[in-house]
Amino acid sequence: MRVVRPVLSRRTLLRGAGAAMALPFLEAMMPGARAADRASRPKRLQVFYSPNGMTMPGFQPAETGAGFALPPTLEPLAPHRENFSVISGLGHPQAAAMGDRPAGHGRSCPAFLTGAHAxxxxxxxxxxxxxMDQVFAAHLGDATPLASLELGIDQASLLGSCDINYSCAYTNGISWLTPSVPLPVEANPRAVFERLFGDGDMDEAGRLAQLRRQSSILDFVMEDARRLSGELGMEDRRKLDEYLDATRAIEKRIQRSAASPATAQAGSLEQPAGIPGDFAEHVKLMIDLQVLAMQADITRVGTFMIGRELSNRTYPEIGVPDSHHMLSHHGNNPEKMAQLGKINxxxxxxxAYYLQRMKDTRDGEGSLLDRTLVIRGSAFGDSNEHDFMDLPVVVAGGLAKGGRHLRVEKGTSMSNxxxxxxxxxxxxxxxxxxxTAALRDAIDG
Known part of the structure; x- marks a missing residue:
């Protein structure tokens, strides 16, 4: 006897007790399409940004083409050689002064994803x-519950630590909705989780009940999840279980962070509840939230800043007690350059952790990485010189050709x-x- 499985809408939600959460992409949402599985999956864009430039000798490969030797900064990407390419020679002409007063970070950071002069x-x-991310988000329209997700590690700076003559808005983030509206970066994982699963779909009574009982959002929707699981095929049940397990694990990590608020490294200000005191845990938690949002198709567009531009964070856990921004102006001092290289x-x-998480998360017969374009870079090459014309750029994911180092003519606009x-x-x-023209070689090979 033929078992008829349900056909699910992409907007199907798990519901219960005033709460709701999105589902990952399931085969039941695409009946009869297995043969065209890869081509029918949604495309995604992710941007990973590091502040304060690079020590370029430690980043830029000596050889071009395939089989290049990985320099020290890129060695962590060794397991993903075929999933990324290095693009050398790209720059942002619009970050030049053009008659304005001297500045570096205040012009280069906003140019990174806009190709515009601030x-x-x-x-x-x-x-x-x-x-760029908002152009893609506008193209997608209302295909997903959230148009985009802007995540980071540092809270926005409103006073101080901003480039002279330039508003802090220029260095707080990299995503611009319009030429006059920068999108704020969210650094608190609890706030991100509530945005993904709590806002709008959880009523006030449900939210208060959850806080009182310190329970998971999954506790509210598990009955609906069990009912749906019984109607799904084996592969969809496995995928649903994997998704729910990942959600539960992230919730527990957020709850642990909220229970033990830490002290910020810079100064004595107490971090908001939900932000881990450990930098590595904070970064991985934010990456995991970004991946979860992609897995559930809550959004297909995301940016992540591992530090705001001009960041003065120190990294004692890797033996770097001096501030990041200070080291970026190393004056060619070998010791300072070595310290900056450690941060890079x-x-x-x-x-590398992000790429592995995207690889490990299934999307149909492939992975999330297969249908994602990833751009990883910084607003400067040589940070000591505020060099915005030779940027450290990596493209990764299944939508771009990997496994090579491509050198373009120096000064080619990154807008291409x-x-x-x-x-x-x-x-x-x-x-x-x-x-001036689309740089198709950087994507298609």
Whole structure:
């Protein structure tokens, strides 16, 4: 006897006791489409950003093409050689002064994803451009519950620690909804989790009950989950169980962080409940939330800043007691450059963790990484010189050719790469930022 499985809408939710949560992409949402599985999966865009530039000799491979030797900063990516490529020579001409007063971070950071020249101002009349991620989000429309997710590690700075003559808005984030509206970065994992699963779909009574009982959102929806699981095929049941387990694990980590609020490294301000005191745990938790959001198709667009531009964070856990920004202006001192190189490599280890998490998370017959374009970079190459014309850029994921080092003519606008990326994401764009032509070689090979 033929068993008829239910056909589920992509907007199907698990519900219960005033709570609701999205489902991962299941085969039951795509009946009869297994043969065209890969092509029918949604495409995604992720951007991973490190502040304060790089020690380029430790990042940039000596050889071009395939089989290049991994320099020290890129060594953590060794397990993912075929999933990423290094693109050398890209820059942002719009980060130049163009008659404005001297500055570096305040112009380069907003140019990173917009290809636009930031207006010099410390007031509210900020202006840059629409960022690549938001162009893609606008193209997707209401395909997902959240248009995009902007995550980071550092809380926004409103006073101090901002580039002279430039508003803090220019260095707090990299995502711009419009030329005058930068999108805020969320650094608190509890707030991110509630945005993904609690806001809008959990009524006030349910939220209060959850807080009183310190229970998981899964406790509210498990009855519905068990009912649905009994109607699914074996592969979908496995995928649903994997998703629920991952959600439960993240909740527990957030609850542990909230129970023991830590003290921020800089100064004596107490961190908000939900932010882990351990930097590595904080970064991995935010990455896991980003992956979970992609897995559940809550959004297909995400940016992650492992530190805000001009970050003065210290890294005693890896033997770097001096501040990141101070070390980025090393004056070619070998000891300071070595310390900065440690930070660069440390940040790359978390990017490797991100790639592994995306690889390990199934999406149909493949993984989340298979249908994602990932851009990883910084607003500077040589941070000591505030060099914005030779950036450390990596493209990764299944939507771009991997396993090579491509060197383009130095000074080629990074907007050309972003235009090619948008086209690979099926956005019918003919230009972006200050692009001159789509750099298809960086995507297609």
């Amino acid at each position: 207006r010099q101002t410390e007031g509210p009349d900020i202006r840059a451009g629409i960022s 490599r440390y940040h790359m280890e978390f990017f 790469l972003m235009l090619a990326g948008l086209q690979s994401l099926d956005v019918p764009a003919e230009s972006f930022g200050d692009s």
